[in-house]
Amino acid sequence: MRSKHNAVRKKQRIRQQKRKKKNRFFLFLTLVGFLLFNHYGNPQWRSHFEDKLTYENIVSFINSFNFRITSLKSLTQEFITEFNGPVVKGDVNSLDKNRFAEIDAKALQVEYSGNSTSELANLLSQYATTEEEKARIIYTWITHNIAYDVVSLNTFMNYNIYPDVSVKTVLNTRQTICSGYANLYQQLAKNMGLKSVIIIGYAKGVDYAVGNDNNVNHAWNGVQIEGKWFLLDSTWGAGTINENRFEKNFNDFYFSINPANFIYTHFPENNKWQLLDQPYTRDKFDNLPTISHQFFTGNFELISHTNKKIITNNIVDIILKAPRNLVAIASLQQNEQEVEGQHTFVQRQGEFINIKVSFPHRDNYQLKIFGKEQNDDNNFPFIVGYDIVANNQINQQFPFIFTHFSENNGYLESPFNGQLNPNQNNYFKLRVDNATDVRVFDQSSNNWTTLTRYGNLFTGNVAVSRGEVIVYARFPGDRNFWGLLRYNQ
Template sequence: MLKRSKSKQLKIAQKKYYRTSQSSSAFFLLIGLIFVSTIVTLKNNSQFTYNKSKIDELFSFDNLDRNSISKKMEVDNNHKQILKVGSIDELKNTDFNRIDNYASSVRYDGTSVFELASLLSPYTKTEAEKARIIYSWITYNIAYDVSAYLSGNYGDLSPPEILKTRKGVCSGFANLYEALAKAMGLDVAVVDGYAKGYGYVVGNTTEINHAWNAVQINHKWYLLDSTWGAGNVNSGQFNQQFNPYYFATPPQQFILDHFPTKREWQLLETEYTKQQFETTPEISPEFFKDGLQLVSHHHHTIETGGRFQVVLSAPEDTIALAKLKSNWASFNDAYTLVQKRDNKIIVNVAPPVGNSQLEIFSRNKDASGAYQQAITYKVISQNAGEEFPKTYSTFLEKNSYLSSPLNKSLPVNQLAYFQIEVPNALDVQVIDVSSNKWIKLTRSGDVFTGNVLVSSNKIQVSAKFLGDDNYWTLVEYN
């Protein structure tokens, strides 16, 4: 009985399943007939036309759920970052110069994200190339809308509008990058936060003021800012200048001037706090390009009672100079003295009373062209520091180091003790400019010393080097 019972139950089950399948088939057949009938009706209706703009509207990137990417950003209960973060070293085999050249050659005057993506795609094979060509095309072709930023009336920041006007504020740049990246099959997100850009004031970052992007390349996340990559604003004018630094910028560097509202977008193992962000000096790409590192003064504001030193670590071939500014007017060079010793750049500062701004510039000593701003501090001084003597370019280029005298003016008719280190110099002389009297300093290795009777207000220190009969002025007192 048990066996029959099992057999009966099986047959009943099979029969029941058969009847259900018949019912389902009939139902789907009915739906199919209705669908075909509807298509035929629409086809015969003269009002049924293909409307590309309507389709673009229905599938516009503005209607996509940006949180869909954020949902992939899983954080465990201890808020530990589990995102895979990419390194710029992993992209070193990509020929970005080639991609940048392709991007600069692509001309497009339309407003369709899909059309532009289809023009850029043939030049790329990898995710890294796709991410880069989008960055490059935007930075070459979209301008920052300074007037919109200053007025607070940003207008339509959708990708089609940015393509139409060829300008926008940061959200417009970020939205366009996101749209193009998605059109080319990349995982991407817009990141909101705080940035130390145009108009930034230390400690005044209560409102979100910037937007940038994160993009996934080979299952790892990278940070980029196409707005800052497009150029800079100076005196209220936008200067378009392609800057590759803000593509796949190392998170440890990016966080210094980009603080996201969501902690996971720091892409850092150790959380960087808002207080750290607000108190860190303003550091530019040149700082990292020239291999500089902070040794002293890790905070943006320096409070002092007079003279002080800022010390930076630097490669042998990096040189620097510094300027003090107040109310955007520069003080003369006597307020700073930049020297180098043992791969350390020492910036001596003699600030005036009150508030000023210390700007440090750097470049490779063999490079041509101007120095580039590397780091900026705010200085608050209770007392005025005594000014320094003037140094010439040869002083920096020869890695000279002046120990004394360190005051701009020397007492007349008194002995002054000179000590200066000039690597590879054959001879160093102290010159009384008024009388043209030359006093030879005693050499001990690279260090030259001696007591000199100062008989006039203008004294120069000059050096002679191997293979050159000329004497080059290093320092001048006046």
Template sequence: MSSYRPQPRPTRRVIKRKSPNANGGLFTGLVLVGLIGAGIWYFSPSGGSKSLPPVNLGAIADKLPQGINPKTLVVTQRVENPIAGNTASFSGDGGERLDNLARTIVYQGNSVKELAALISPLANNDWEKARLAYSWITHNIAYDVPMAETRNIDDLRPETVLARGETICSGYSNLYQALAKELGLDVVIIEGFAKGGDVIVGDDPDVNHAWNGVSINGQWYLLDTTWGAGIVNDGKFEAKFNPTYFATPPEQLIVSHFPRESQWQLLSQTYDRQTFDTMPALTPRFFRDGIALVSHKKNNIVAGGDLEVTLRTGSDVQVLAQLMDNNGQPLDKQYTLSQNHRGQVTVNAAFPQPGDYQLLILSKNSQEETYYQAIAYDVTAQGVGQQFPRTYGTFSEKQVRLISPLGRTLPQNQASYFQIQVPGAETVVLVDENRRELIPLNRTGDIFTGSEIISFDNVTVAAQFPGSNQFWSLLEYD
């Protein structure tokens, strides 16, 4: 006999954050480093359903610290026609081993030469030297948030950075250049404009960040030790090693780093500043999960009371969205509805009132427990929309497509027409929890339909799949 058990509704834990300041970028207060529950409940098979897994909304914005004072930047020679290397050759092989090896190097002095002498015997080639230098710096040098925020720039020479153990981006790039040169590598400092989640910048609209280029076997690779070292969370630096920013493919780094000299884009077709400025904020997750923009390819969107964004993803990728208000605070989950059906993703957003918002789109694969930000859009809403039904984890996992009704609230004592596509389901029902009654919908292939007069609250739509008598909650209406 089939069964359905009432389930506790997801709760949320919201960590309050500072409001953004004038120099805080998109929303300095948005930290969200894995601390927004967004319904972090797990429903075992005996309980019926799983909710959505945790959402890391600040790895969401990947809170990338920045800051530059050109006066402290070590200027390097211009390289004629630098040739981009094949970053695919620097994928996982050896990277993790070298990162772990770098963690074992203990050095508390202030000599670049002495540090290089510790690293050099551990490296077998230039690639390993470049990676070990990146990994040691990102694991041992902290980002100096007060210096970046107050613009009270201290001595950023490599020796001083080593002695203090903290710096801003100019100091990071200075140290990497000095250490890599001591290891026998050709390296440059690249200055330009960077955009990301937690942006700590100066007043110059053209130059607010510095990173590096390193030559390995005659070809050039891009890296950013500042962004590889950690994140800024509520005005405090949190060490969070990120290997993504070593030998980052040029076509990926350009979405967040725009060099002053176009040759350091390392692209056959270079971007102009206008193109860079109008691109949505894309993180490494966007590329890793094979996401493609279909409907909205520019950052700024003007919408009415609701918005629909279309994407494509790989088959093993799950997507959800989070709407943020103008103060960087997350809105109720039911202001967004994400549907991934056979690689075609539709993200719907509804706005509680006219105004400015940010729409964050997050992704994960089936092996992960947490969603991370892939895309961010700035949205100006000119109307008011209706909230969507609450969805559960099974809705996303089974790639369910809700056709109607899309509104959160169903009219009482009136007929509502239900149409929902649930791949692989044997039965889809409406659940009257008060009377413990299951109302089946009609099945045509994997589409289930039915017109029902609703006279009870909290209508749950649940599905039964082959091999089990248990019904799993998909979504819930008020």
């Protein structure tokens, strides 16, 4: 009898809870209707309350009814089309990338102002016939026509209110966040006869906290081309966020990206979408260095340090491998501010780039490395970053490097200390390609010392004073001396 009585009481409680929810929702609608009616129907009332109804107050009011969406996963669940068959990784080198420029040009010709994915798919299909062409033209059209909605991102991060990312809204507003990009790609792919999935997981973007992020924060796509699966991210392919503003900048890198490179920034919740023979764990993903797409497009490789965090008691020596036409620079920072002094020294030895780092105090630091082609006149883009814990004070500063040292594959063997021993001999040993004459100039004594040449190797003992000392070189066909290194600054 007691169990029957308890069952009856349980049903009564459930009915009461349902009535309460209905009453709360009815109250919510009534209040909203009351606010809207008075706002538009009574000018005096509207004037009085416009100063009171701030955005934050409205958000707080709505959140009191538990209408928050707290997870990207819960929001996009209805859009995810899981593929239950075998997932076979495609070879990114098998795609005919010579055709991409032609397909991209055709994608830019497609002007569409409606909100129907079937209509848009029909327009795009006129310019693409193969699965490869279809997958590419969708990516190019989306990345050129949909902007990233920074305002909605900030609203979600600050107030936990997620925007409408349905494909109709995305096409109407021409802006969205990651799940909207992924939804649109998936729907267009479906309408054009392609198999595609939305992949949710973790991406190392502006809102990623290593080790502390338990909720998925990003969505991207997989697309099947001729029975093989390829990865893409149209969100990251559309541009970047700089100083809280979206900067449109089409990026080809994030279409059919190599899974071995993609894993540095994108970790799918379902491991099979890593498309790797040996999947990474979340911990391994978190411990990877921060790497940009320019690292991979420049064909840089990590040689010495493959984890993001470096704990050291001494000078750190980092080695990268890179083609000979690439140059690099480094910056030691704390809280996004560069540490004063010459605490990094970058030089090349054959196909390897060596980065030495010293630390003025026992503290935590960030090392940022930048790289580009030697003949590129643009700024150095960021390529890789590390977090360094220095347990000892290594307040050795390095000599300052002039451009001609790097451009001529200069390699210093000694002295590495930027502060030379005064009034005694200092042994200089360095290699400089193409140099015909290398001399050390002591500004205080106005004394020049010529180093002995052995091919591209120059050596010699030099007695210096306490003033600034500069190493100069002369090159064929040029009577001028050019600075290589500067000491005692």
